[in-house]
Amino acid sequence: MSFERWFLIGFTIICIISLFKFVPKYKKRDAWVLFLFLQLITWPAGLFTVEQGWIEYPIQLLPQTNEYNKTSFSFEFFFFPVVAIFFSLYFPRRKNWKIILLYYVGIAGFFTILEVFLERYTALVKYKEWTWYWSFITVVISLVINDSCYKWFKKGFKPGTSE
Template sequence: MNIERWFLMSFSLICIIALFKLVPREKVRDACVLFLFLQVITWPAGLFAVEMGWIEYPTQLLPQANEYNRTSFSFEFFLFPIVAIIFSLYYPGNLKWKGALVYYIAFAGFFTIFEVLLEKYTSLVKYHEWKWYWTLLTVMISLLLNHRYYLWFRKRLVQV
């Protein structure tokens, strides 16, 4: 097993521990909704970017799955959804639009910097036609859609 797979396993373990530490027991259902809805967004978007040849994930945690789906299972289906859970559960509800923009940029920026570093120093991500600002933009849009869905879900849950 190469160093990249060890990195993916270690980061996945850190994310699992973060979930247990950062998601309150009464918010587990909310976390599940956020996790699953973000996967609805990231799967087709990630698949589209990979199939267009814009981005590639040469090293996979589950390489046998790469035969059918060349997106990154670790990033698209696990790590980014966990970031989205933390984003929405800790979103300060009293922010004005400037504060909200900073919050979005901070989370999306963290994820973008992380991906750019991985692209530069590992074989986990390879940009072809993709640029860092596309990651920033798509992460911000994904977080926005996911958070809006979450707010709608919470509102509908209270009404029932």
């Protein structure tokens, strides 16, 4: 098995352990909502970028069985949604705008730096017409949309009601 597949397996295990360790029990429902909301964003966006030929994922964790879906299952459907869970659950909502901006830049920067590292030193990601700043911008936009949907979900949910 290649280094890239071992990396994906290891990173998946780390993400699963971090979910169990750092998502409080009373926030499990919120974590699922965040996870699914982000997948709703990343699936069409990932398909679009791959179909346009801007980015490629040559090595996948799961075998490539569908010629119509060449996005990265690991990145689009698991790693980034896990990052979004932690982003929204630990968001500094009552801080000033500078702290919030730093939070956005830090989380989006982390994910972008990870992707750039993987693009340069592995065969997991290959930029064609894509650059690191497009990754950064799309990560920020995705996090804004996802967190907005989460706030909307929380606003409508009243604990203790049967609806």
